[in-house]
Amino acid sequence: MLAHMFDFDQVIDRTGTGSLKWDKYAGRDILPMWVADMDFASPPEVADALRARSGHGVFGYTVPYEEVTSDVLAYLRRQHGLDVDASWLAWSHGLVPALNICCRMVGASGSGIMTCIPVYPPFLSAPYFSDRKRITVPLANAGGRWGFDWDAMEEAVTPETELFILCHPHNPVGRTWTREDLEGILDFCERHDLVLVSDEIHCDLVLDEGVKHIPTLALGERAAARTVTLHAPSKTYNLPGLACAYAVIPDDGLRARFQRQARGVITEINAFGYAGCAAAYRHGEPWRQELIPYLRANRDLVHAFVRDELPGVTMHPMSATYLAWLDVRALQLDNPVAFFEAAGVGLSNGADFGTPGWLRLNFGCPRSVLREGLERMKRAVAQR
Secondary structure (H helix, E strand, O other), rough: OOOOOOOOOOOOOHHHHHHOHHOOOOOOOOOOOOOOOOOOOHHHHHHHHHHHHHHHOOOOOOOOHHHHHHHHHHHEEEHOOOOHHHHHEEEOOOOOOOOOOHHOOEEEEOOOOEEEOOOHHHHHHHHHHHHOOEEEEOEEOOOOEEEOOOOHHHHHOOOOEEEEEEEEOOOOOOOOOHHHHHHHHHHHHHHHHOOOEEEEEOOOOOOOOOOOHHHHHHHHHHHHHOEEEEEEOHHOOOHHOOOOEEEEEOOHHHHHHHHHHHOOOOOOOHHHHHHHHHHHHHHHHHHHHHHOOOOOOOOOOHHHHHHHHHHEEEEEOOOOOEEEEEOOOOOOOOOOOEEEEEEOOOOHHHHHHOOOOOEEEEEEHHHHHHHHHHHHHHHHHHHO
C-alpha cells in the first residue's frame, strides 16, 4: 500500500483570513459548504514558490513571462494532449472576468447568449451585465443522467443569438461531456453560427475511474475556429485567491475581439498568481493524484448518505467536481437554504443556478467536517 504524502484529513482554521467561504457565517455555528473553494492546503510547492517570489522584495507590474507560459503549454500538452501556441493565450484575473469579456465581444446590445441550466451563476449574470439577452434551456435528465435537450435548444435559439456557453465538466450537475456530446454542441454552434465558450476550469477533477476529460479543442479545426476555452489552476489546486486564469483562443479574429474588449478591464495579472500557476502545473500532479481518490471517497459518502439517511433528498450520480447537486423539492421547504442554515449547514441556493428547489453541497473538505455536516442535515430532515 502506497504511503500518503498529503494530509487531506487535516482541519485548517480559516477564520480570520478574509475567507469568503467562512466569513459569510462568522460568529455562527454553521459549516460553510457553499462556494466552490476547498478547505485543503494547496500543494506545498505552491507555497514555496510564493515565498520565493515574496523574498525577491519587488512587486512591480508583471507580464506573462517565459516560465509560466511554458508551464501552461506543457500542462496542456501533457494532461490534455493539446498542442497550443503561446500566442493563443489571453490572461485574466479569473474565469468570471473572462466570461464577461466573452459576452461583450459578440454581437451588440440585445444579442442572445445561450446556456443550459442549472449552471454556474456567472453564466446567468454575464449576459445581463453585458446588456445581452440571456437564453436558458433546461438540461434533460433521463434516469438520473443529465444531457442536452437538442429539440428545446433548437426551439430556443434565435437569429440574434451569438454565443453558447458550455460548462465542461458541468457545474453543478457533475457531468463530463462525451465526444458525442461535444460534437453535438459544435454541430449546433456551426448550424447557428455561434461562438462557443467552453469553461473547462474543473477539467482535472474527474472522479470516475476510466473516465477522461475531452477538451473541446481536441475536436480539431472546426472547434478551433469558433471556441474560446477558459482555464485556471484555481479549482484543482485550490488557488482562487491568487486570481489567475487564462483563455485559449486559437482563432486570430476571435482572439483580437477578446483582447479588444479586455482593454482597460483586464490589466496586469498579480505576480503571485503567475508564480502559483507555474508551480501548480509544474509540481502539483502528485498532490492531485492523492486529491482525486479523497474527493471520490467523499462523493461516495455523500451519495450513500443521501440515499440512506436523507429521505426526500435525491442526488443523481456525478462524475466530476467536488460539488454535489441535491434535489430537495420533495421536502417542500419554503426556503431550503435557510432551513439547512438553521441546522448548521450553509449550502448554495439552486435558484441562483436557474433551478429553485435544489441545493449545491461542496464536499471539498476534510471527511470529519463532511460527516458532521451530513449528520446536521439528517437531524434537520428527521425533525421537520
